[in-house]
Amino acid sequence: MTYLHSMQAETDGIRAILPAKWRSLDGIVGVHWEAEAQAGANGYYLSPDPRIVFFFNDVSSQIRVADRENQLGRNDRGMARAIYVPAGVPMWTRFSARHRFSHLDLHLHQDRLMRYLAPSLGASKARSTIKRPVEVQDVGPVAALSRLVVDELSTDTRHPLFAESLVGSIATALLDIPRDDEAIQSGRLTQAQMNRLTSHLATHGDQRITVAEMAEVVGLSESWFATVFRETTGKTPLQWQLSRRIDAAQDLLCNGSLTIADIAAQLGFSDQAHLTKVFRQVVGETPAAWRRSRVQS
Structure with a gap:
């Protein structure tokens, strides 16, 4: 399906320094920006569909990001090189210094992302996966894949399937896809599962999270989660x-x-x-x- 995204974006002090490169594919819109921001520049972003943002340079010391506007300057964090933002999740940003940056935005229709993941993961796990935000500083192969996508945004020489396959590879490299067998085989939570819990707690710092919710974050039953969590950390989940x-x-x-x-x-x-x-x-x-x-x- 040809798809045009509809993201709400409100920015102040940020300007494009080159015309954006963009291309609409099957349930995907890719946009490459070269931009510059002044110190103190800020932005607010909210999309009804999931999106992936990849920065081609390290911006963690220049861009601060928060899940709520009142957290900027108080409980914010450095922007990671690659992020996955689930549908309907807002984001506020602020620049601590003047900075030029280059980034790729991939807007994904939720049905398209489900259609890509569900055959391999099953519908339930796919739905759970696309609800979890991801922030990655060590981008690995995502960098090379993103550069290839940018090349495809400005050319029309290959079939669109090539660009769509690249985006699918970026999504599977970046998304937090759990392997159910790892915790069961080892009797302990994996580092990836602990990272998911830490990230989830960081984004809900003003709320108490139930054991059931923590178990859902890592894809385990509540009873099994409580057992392997204590084996992993030496503490109960609430401790x-x-x-x-x-x-x-x-x-x-x-x-x-x-x-x-x-x-x-x-x-x-x-x-x-x-x-x-x-x-x-x-x-x-x-x-x-x-x-x-x-x-x-």
């Missing part, structure tokens, strides 16, 4: 989640000017007293005392 939230609290205590009450609210604790109690249990001292010791050292 691990709490320790990660305390790690995040320590980062905010060190790197920002937020009050302890602000940090408690941002990380989903009921109030400052709740954060203080849990922080003391995990770290051995109160957040205020821990912050003072880091400032003085």
Whole structure:
């Protein structure tokens, strides 16, 4: 199917420095941008379909990205070289410095992506896979595949199937496709599964995540997940989640000017007293005392 994407994009301080190269394929639109952004430039993006963004240079120190507008400057992160954004997931960005960049946008009709994945994965696993966001800094073969796609955007010498196959290869290289047998065979979670959990927790830093939700993220039953998780980490899922939230609290205590009450609210604790109690249990001292010791050292 010929398909034209409809993404909402609001930018300020970002301009194209060359005309965009683009091509519409079967359920895919590829666009290559050469652009420049001023320090403080920002953007908001929301698409009803999944998309892949690949940067041809490292932008992690110049572009900050967040899942909510109020996280920019407080709980944002560096933009990875390659990202997969599921349908309906918003993204806010901010440039910390003036920067020229080159990137490939691949807009994918959700039905087209399902049609590509489901024959090999099954419909249920394919649906689960396309709902999981991915951010990858070590891009490996995706770099070479993306360059080939850019070449195909400006030429019409090959059959469109070639470009569509390249995009399919990028998707399968980048998407977080679980292998159910790995955890069962080893009795432990794989590093990829732990990475999925860490990423999921990072994008839901102000919420408590249930064990059932964590199990779904890695594609295991709740009972089996709880068993292999403890074998992998030495902690229960909820103990691990709490320790990660305390790690995040320590980062905010060190790197920002937020009050302890602000940090408690941002990380989903009921109030400052709740954060203080849990922080003391995990770290051995109160957040205020821990912050003072880091400032003085």
